[in-house]
Amino acid sequence: MARPLRLMEIFVELADSLIDDFDVIDFLQRLSTRCVELLDISAAGILLVDQHGELQAVAASDEHTRLLELFALQHSEGPCVDCYHSGEARVNIDLTDLDTTEPWARFAVRARQAGFRTTHAVPLRLRDRVVGALNLFHTADVPLSDEDVALAQAMADIATIAILQQRTLDRSSLENSQLQNALNTRIVIEQAKGILAERWNAGVDSAFSSLRAYARAHQLRITDLAYAVIDGRLDTTLIPAPSAVDTSPAARRRRLPR
Template sequence: MTREERLLAAVIDAVDTLVDDFDLIDFLHTLCDRCVELLDVSAVGVMLEDPGGELQLIAASDEHTRLLEIFALQHDEGPCVECHRSGILRLNIDLTSPAETGTFPVFAARGRESGFVTTHALPMRLRDTVIGALNLFDTRRQNLSPADARVAQALADVATIAILQHRTAAHANQQRAQMHAALKSRIAIEQAKGILAERWSVSVDDAFDALRRHARSHRLGLTLVCRQLIDGQLATNAIDRP
């Protein structure tokens, strides 16, 4: 599949948010995958604003990134946190540079411990409305080209429009319910990942990939599959091992 075809697939994923059974978690994890593929970065994280205006981690491309983004929220610092507040993108941040990481030194140190040396933060924004931020990480000292930066912001914009479109189509209390359900889904997904990783003695990332493949091959929601595993309705041996 060419780069243009993968970019078109990302747009088609966004159009799918118009259906009734839209799965926000799966959509944003797919966004992470598209960013890794299209932008040649090592990892991606997505944070969204909850109804109270607080940032929440909703999706990440791997376990190391998920833990790093949670760390950023716990310490209320990092490029993604700042990007959400200002609505301004920051590209090619050198995590080894004190000058570039002066406002988030603790996060920068944790990022380096996780193996990352470069990061980028892009606002998920439509006009004056900022609903979150997209964080890109790289283990290499490698800048985004101007073309890649435009693609990255385009992906963030498409995701933002998709989420806002879905919210607009629903009542205000359904918006709150969507975010509440997404947070509950995240908990169920983390539990299911842990259960499968322990039973199989594999990494959390491998367990998560297996759960996503099972959900897609059976045309089931990712959250539903995870809850079935937790409740004992889905046997471990029914899932293809990585």
């Protein structure tokens, strides 16, 4: 499918998901996978700032990327952290260039160990307020074009607008509640997919995919389903266990839902 047509479809899909009481985490998870598809990169992740001003990892296209983001937050270093604090994009960073990566050498080492060669970060920003960063990774030394950078920023803007939707009269209260709700639900989902992964003896990426698929098939919020898994209200044998699949970046891109 031609990229402009696919781009239009994805923007319509994301806009249609912004309904009342929409699932923030599922929306951001979907957006991260769409970034992988549209930008032809290997992985993507999203960081959000909580009500205490601390960055948190809330979405990632795969588990390796989520762990890399957690490492960056633990050590408070990396292009994504710099991007949040400056409000400026950091793109086409060569992770093998020791001079470029010197300010966050530990992050660069961990990223290379995960198989990544280049990285990019664009801010989640609405006017003068920065609420996080969208992080992009590639296993090859392939730069983003100016058009790709603009598209990445557009995707980050969609995420920002979704998070900061004005659904109450008190804007600051809305921002805090939306951000904190996203962070809290992320924890619940992580627990649920961990339970399923252990029960099935499967990878957490596969467990999460099965969890999302079941939620969509039964028109459930993924957060509500995660709570049901954790507190035992749902018979987890009803959720189809994942089959063994190729988890390489290329294979993941081929399996992205259309």
